[in-house]
Amino acid sequence: MLAVLTGGTGGAKLIQGLSLETDPSELVIVCNTGDDFVFHGLHISPDIDTITYTLAGVADTGRGWGIKDDTFAALEWLGKYGGETWFKLGDRDLATHITRTQMLKQGLTLTQVTEKIRSALGVRSTILPMSNDKGKTKIQTPKGEISFQEYFVKQHWSGEVTGVSYAGVERSRPAPGVVEAIREARAVIVCPSNPVTSIGPILAVPGIRSALKQTRAPVIAVSPIIQGLPVSGPADRLMAAMGMEVSAFGVAKAYADFLDLFVIAPEDGDQQSRIEAIGVKSVGKSIRMDSLDDKRRLTRELLAFL
Ligand code: FO1
Numbered sequence: 001m002l003a004v005l006t007g008g009t010g011g012a013k014l015i016q017g018l019s020l021e022t023d024p025s026e027l028v029i030v031c032n033t034g035d036d037f038v039f040h041g042l043h044i045s046p047d048i049d050t051i052t053y054t055l056a057g058v059a060d061t062g063r064g065w066g067i068k069d070d071t072f073a074a075l076e077w078l079g080k081y082g083g084e085t086w087f088k089l090g091d092r093d094l095a096t097h098i099t100r101t102q103m104l105k106q107g108l109t110l111t112q113v114t115e116k117i118r119s120a121l122g123v124r125s126t127i128l129p130m131s132n133d134k135g136k137t138k139i140q141t142p143k144g145e146i147s148f149q150e151y152f153v154k155q156h157w158s159g160e161v162t163g164v165s166y167a168g169v170e171r172s173r174p175a176p177g178v179v180e181a182i183r184e185a186r187a188v189i190v191c192p193s194n195p196v197t198s199i200g201p202i203l204a205v206p207g208i209r210s211a212l213k214q215t216r217a218p219v220i221a222v223s224p225i226i227q228g229l230p231v232s233g234p235a236d237r238l239m240a241a242m243g244m245e246v247s248a249f250g251v252a253k254a255y256a257d258f259l260d261l262f263v264i265a266p267e268d269g270d271q272q273s274r275i276e277a278i279g280v281k282s283v284g285k286s287i288r289m290d291s292l293d294d295k296r297r298l299t300r301e302l303l304a305f306l
Contacts (some may be wrong), residue, residue, distance in 0.1 A: 003185035003217070007032045007198020008050040009064035010224055010232055011191030016054050016061070017295030018189070019125065021303060024055065027125035028181040030208075032193070033110065034130075034137035034166055034201030035148045039087050040078065042097035043104055046149075047198070048114055048129060049096055056121035064232070067092045086154045111175045128177050130202045135169035137197050140241075148197055157234035161241040164196050169204045174211075182211040187306045190221035190259070192231060192287065195251050196238040212258035219260050220302060222287055223248040226265040231288065248282075249274045256280050261305060263287060263298075 004027055006015060018027060031047045038044070046065060053059035053067055060068040070090030079085040089097065096117060103113040109132045118127050139151040140163035151157060182188055193199050203209045212219055225248050230236050236246045244250045248264040252275045255262070259280045264271065266284040275282040283305075289295045 001026050001028055001181065001185050003181040003188045004029045004191060005188070005193075005199060005202050006030070006047070006051060006191040007193030008035070008047040011047075011193040011198065012050050012054040012059065012061075012064070013289040013295050014189070014191045014222060014299065015051055016292070017289070017297075017299030019055055020292075021296055021299040024124040028177070028185070029125055029127050030130055030178050030181065030202060031127060032130060032198045032201050034135055034169075034197065035152075036136070037147055037149050039089065039097075039149075040083060041101070042089075042094075043101045044087070044089075044097055044149075045100065045110065045114075045129065048110075048127060049093070052096075052114070052118055052121060052123055052127055055118075055123040055125055055127070058121070066090050087149060109175075111177070126177070126181075128181070129175050130178060130208065131169075131172040131205050132175050133172035134167070135172040135201060135205060136167045137201055138165045138167050139163075139238075140165065152197075152234070157237065161237055163241055164200070164238055166201050166204045169201065170206065172205050174205050174207045178205075179207055179211045182208070182215050182217070185215065185217045187217050188212065188215060188219040189302065190219065190255065192222040192224040192289075194224060194230070194233055194235045194238065195244070195254050196235065196242055199255075209258065218306065219255075219258050220305060221251070221255055221259055221262050222298070222302070223251055223262060223264045223268070225251055225268075226287065227267050247271060252280050252282065253278060263302065 036045045060066045070092045100113050110129045137148040138145050239246045248268045249271045252262045256278045262282040272282050
């Protein structure tokens, strides 16, 4: 079994490769839920949905979120009634959020709901939320604190960020199966997701980081940063706000206490000696995943290290 830690878009690319190059039923995927929020009364779990849709073969891989060929008629009508439309919920995607919200109201946990949606969409991998408890990513700005989605989607990640926090995470517990997967895996793969707002919230759940340190499985991560720039999204701004060096080395440093191997871009070869000096082996590989071929090739290279 392979345990995989991931956020949404960046992680989904590697997970698509993994699902094609391994037996998908061998994958246990732990998803960030720090981005979860409520919109129009519905519980949205963007990263869980991105990974589920990717594995079900229905994701809009160009956009990086939502369902391919989805339409937005319901959202348009919500707008006619004066409702908020900045978060683009597609008509088919809405069915997922309605189902999740109803099941949560009936008393099911997010783990149970995720399992039901996965199974209904024919996904063979296990998809786990990092936690069934609260732990919401908050972005601090000079004008006050906002939720991750307000920063990311509503404000298009513009404006100054002075800090990032995971509200309530200290009282959260790992969801059932998360620590077990990390302990029992033959390898743990940390996806090239944002280290602050995708992997950071997972590591902040008490018990997950210590499981990564203790597991006998090799822990391999792929860098989300190439030559000081994120492959996608605002990782550079958020890392800087957290006082991290915006580089592959900066990510390696954040993971150094549990990481065995860090896969970086060949262009970052000059950072290899610094990364090795903090006790992490590193290797240069082409880590951009623009095409399906790229995703499959990188996956095969990762699997070869195991
Ligand atoms: N990201 C956007 O940039 N704009 C959107 O309107 C948007 C809608 C959306 C709807 C459902 C969903 O599951 C994800 C959605 N995302 C959207 C992506 C998502 O908010 C972020 O990419 C993740 O939270 C970051 O990992």
